Amino acid sequence: YHPDTNSISYTTLSRFPPVKLLPPSARKRILVTGGAGFVGSHLVDRLMLLGHEVTVIDNFFTGSKTTVSHWIGHPNFEMVRHDVVEPFMIECDQIYHLACPASPPHYQFNAPGSLSVARPRCTATQKSTPQTEDYWGHVNPIGPRACYDEGKRVAETLTYGFQRQDGVDVRVARIFNTYGPRMNPYDGRVVSNFIVQALKGEDMTVYGDGTQTRSFQYIHDLVDGMIALMNSDESRPVNIGNGDEFTIGDFAKLVREIVEKVQDEDGVKRKRRVEIVYEPIPTDDPQKRRPDTTRAKESLQWQPRWTVRMGLEEMVRYYKAKMAEGSL
Numbered sequence: 085y086h087p088d089t090n091s092i093s094y095t096t097l098s099r100f101p102p103v104k105l106l107p108p109s110a111r112k113r114i115l116v117t118g119g120a121g122f123v124g125s126h127l128v129d130r131l132m133l134l135g136h137e138v139t140v141i142d143n144f145f146t147g148s149k150t151t152v153s154h155w156i157g158h159p160n161f162e163m164v165r166h167d168v169v170e171p172f173m174i175e176c177d178q179i180y181h182l183a184c185p186a187s188p189p190h191y192q193f194n195a196p197g198s199l200s201v202a203r204p205r206c207t208a209t210q211k212s213t214p215q216t217e218d219y220w221g222h223v224n225p226i227g228p229r230a231c232y233d234e235g236k237r238v239a240e241t242l243t244y245g246f247q248r249q250d251g252v253d254v255r256v257a258r259i260f261n262t263y264g265p266r267m268n269p270y271d272g273r274v275v276s277n278f279i280v281q282a283l284k285g286e287d288m289t290v291y292g293d294g295t296q297t298r299s300f301q302y303i304h305d306l307v308d309g310m311i312a313l314m315n316s317d318e319s320r321p322v323n324i325g326n327g328d329e330f331t332i333g334d335f336a337k338l339v340r341e342i343v344e345k346v347q348d349e350d351g352v353k354r355k356r357r358v359e360i361v362y363e364p365i366p367t368d369d370p371q372k373r374r375p376d377t378t379r380a381k382e383s384l385q386w387q388p389r390w391t392v393r394m395g396l397e398e399m400v401r402y403y404k405a406k407m408a409e410g411s412l
């Protein structure tokens with residue numbers, strides 16, 4: 085600001101993270117549905133930093149306006165409140181369709197609604213592990229999870245239908261359990277539940293006997309994988325996930341250990357060690373889930389780079405900071 089001329093210097097004005105300056109030929113117009121959500125907002129950050137023009141559409145049912153608010157006003161960024169079950173006209177080069185509630189309490193709030201937003205993703209699995217892309221899924225069609233699982237399946241059916249019928253260029257990412265900052269701390273997912281419970285000194289709730297397994301990937305790995313897939317010519321489904329498999333019981337102990345490490349480093353005194361308690365297992369909870377990511381490695385030269393320990397430590401620090409500012 086120059087008080088003498090009462091004007092602003094635009095060469096120094098920068099309230100945005102530094103975005104790459106791409107030549108117009110390399111700059112893409114990219115639509116991200118669900119761009120205000122957990123996964124969507126991290127993808128939007130990366131696409132913006134890479135210098136693309138990004139349009140977010142979101143109905144803010146589970147997404148929050150604050151996740152991408154740091155881009156509002158940037159010339160490469162647009163945000164529209166819109167529900168993807170209604171038609172939307174836009175010209176663009178790429179579409180990432182990420183609009184769909186992902187946590188059980190959220191997608192069960194409106195089960196038929198969740199089914200209708202069909203987004204490509206993995207389905208519940210029990211019979212085959214590790215799971216390759218040839219796996220056709222194992223779903224109880226009348227169970228409470230079905231609206232989510234069947235939604236992913238029908239999304240793939242629709243996607244390849246558009247490819248066959250209209251020649252649409254398609255990519256299908258089968259995304260396995262993912263965690264990271266901006267994950268809603270109260271949406272009931274295991275990573276957020278365990279970290280928040282341990283940070284607050286509350287008992288950690290393992291559902292069932294804790295022998296069921298999951299493997300967890302950090303959000304930045306997923307974003308790398310999705311962008312690599314989009315820009316590849318692989319039109320078959322591709323698993324994007326981390327192959328490190330944990331029983332939920334062991335995972336609870338690992339989270340507790342990492343929370344304690346962070347607390348010790350920060351000189352936080354604990355009143356007592358948090359206990360691990362057992363609660364009833366939800367209906368149709370898959371017993372085993374681990375991705376086989378050979379295809380992603382071969383086709384996209386992608387593989388996860390974040391170990392679970394590294395990712396969890398970042399996530400613990402993120403929630404700890406939220407707690408300190410009083411928003412947790």
Ligand code: UDP
Nearest residue numbers: 272273274275277289290291296298332369
């Ligand atoms: N889970 C748990 N305690 C919790 C929340 C979840 O033991 O506080 C279990 C849940 O039963 C499941 C696993 O952790 O076996 C992963 O649950 P999440 O909802 O995070 O993901 P999904 O079931 O969709 O893989």
